[in-house]
Amino acid sequence: MTAIRYEHIKTCKQSGARLGKLHTPHGVVETPMFMPVGTLATVKTMSPDELKEMGAGVILSNTYHLWLRPGHDIVKEAGGLHKFMNWDGPILTDSGGFQVFSLSDLREISEEGVRFRNHLSGEKLFLSPEGAMEIQNALGSDIMMAFDECPPYPAEYDYMKSSVERTSRWAERCLKAHQRPEDQGLFGIVQGGEYEDLRKQSARDLVSLDFPGYAVGGLSVGEPKDVMNKVLEFTTPHLPENKPRYLMGVGSPDSLIDGAIRGIDMFDCVLPTRIARNGTLMTSNGRLVVRNAKYARDFGPLDENCDCYTCRNYSRAYIRHLVKSNETFGFRLTTYHNLYFLLNLMKQVREAIMDDRLLDFREEFFERYGFNKPNAKNF
Numbered sequence: 001m002t003a004i005r006y007e008h009i010k011t012c013k014q015s016g017a018r019l020g021k022l023h024t025p026h027g028v029v030e031t032p033m034f035m036p037v038g039t040l041a042t043v044k045t046m047s048p049d050e051l052k053e054m055g056a057g058v059i060l061s062n063t064y065h066l067w068l069r070p071g072h073d074i075v076k077e078a079g080g081l082h083k084f085m086n087w088d089g090p091i092l093t094d095s096g097g098f099q100v101f102s103l104s105d106l107r108e109i110s111e112e113g114v115r116f117r118n119h120l121s122g123e124k125l126f127l128s129p130e131g132a133m134e135i136q137n138a139l140g141s142d143i144m145m146a147f148d149e150c151p152p153y154p155a156e157y158d159y160m161k162s163s164v165e166r167t168s169r170w171a172e173r174c175l176k177a178h179q180r181p182e183d184q185g186l187f188g189i190v191q192g193g194e195y196e197d198l199r200k201q202s203a204r205d206l207v208s209l210d211f212p213g214y215a216v217g218g219l220s221v222g223e224p225k226d227v228m229n230k231v232l233e234f235t236t237p238h239l240p241e242n243k244p245r246y247l248m249g250v251g252s253p254d255s256l257i258d259g260a261i262r263g264i265d266m267f268d269c270v271l272p273t274r275i276a277r278n279g280t281l282m283t284s285n286g287r288l289v290v291r292n293a294k295y296a297r298d299f300g301p302l303d304e305n306c307d308c309y310t311c312r313n314y315s316r317a318y319i320r321h322l323v324k325s326n327e328t329f330g331f332r333l334t335t336y337h338n339l340y341f342l343l344n345l346m347k348q349v350r351e352a353i354m355d356d357r358l359l360d361f362r363e364e365f366f367e368r369y370g371f372n373k374p375n376a377k378n379f
Contacts, residue, residue, distance in 0.1 A: 004185030
């Protein structure tokens with residue numbers, strides 16, 4: 001019995017998008033879904049009760065950051081991540097690889113793993129596939145990610161090829177080192193940049209290892225949106241239909257819809273919480289920057305079409321005042337709204353798949369949001 005199981009419910013006749021359910025040790029979640037990011041075992045400014053209230057299913061936490069502080073040994077001693085953070089729903093932990101490659105200027109990649117400097121203290125550290133598995137086994141997440149190499153964009157073909165081959169070898173080592181396969185599902189990560197043959201090779205290597213699920217990594221790292229969509233189009237057909245598919249680090253509304261159309265079931269991103277702290281909101285009519293002076297006497301809600309706690313109770317003028325004053329409550333209200341907006345968007349995507357009209361929904365949403373306009377503002 002595997003810890004993670006994907007149940008396919010329906011394929012949208014209009015778009016080919018998948019409607020399903022992800023079965024985990026801590027509950028069943030409908031897909032396609034968006035996962036709020038709780039890097040340090042907390043979704044910034046939000047309580048677990050608020051996350052439940054807004055309909056969050058899976059929460060993502062960060063292996064690298066929790067390894068550095070408080071330490072995976074302390075989390076294990078606390079009874080695992082679920083007890084430590086008081087979240088009884090599913091948790092996904094990333095492998096730590098992306099942080100090692102993005103936060104550390106000085107790093108040395110070898111077949112054994114990666115030597116790098118702690119971005120907080122400067123001390124020398126080493127992380128290997130086996131180490132990433134040990135940390136995640138201690139954290140006790142429902143879904144763990146294999147340790148992969150995260151090449152920059154763009155990368156030369158030859159570099160990307162050797163990187164993909166190393167990631168495949170590391171994936172095999174992760175499977176061997178994984179100590180809790182009955183209650184923690186391990187996902188492989190498909191790499192290969194924008195190169196179709198390398199994506200195909202990476203998918204083939206990982207599928208042969210029979211992971212419970214598969215992620216598409218190395219996207220949303222600076223490439224244009226049309227390149228990301230093209231990569232998804234030639235990658236997802238090589239992933240098993242009976243396993244969940246996860247697009248890592250993607251959270252803009254247009255990319256969530258476009259990803260679902262291309263067969264993706266799971267998404268995560270810090271975008272909604274990060275921009276909320278700058279006073280930038282996702283609304284049904286497009287991007288709204290509540291710090292702007294024109295909202296100083298605007299006593300309407302952030303979004304007249306939203307029924308979240310923030311929009312039901314507070315005005316743009318009040319939220320602008322809080323954000324401009326650096327009041328924590330303002331960041332809580334904007335974060336709540338943005339997360340609710342994306343979680344509700346995915347609910348609408350699931351309904352559109354059920355009704356075989358996801359392409360129509362995309363057209364309507366893009367028109368209303370302004371994505372169809374030339375020079376449309378994105379996040």
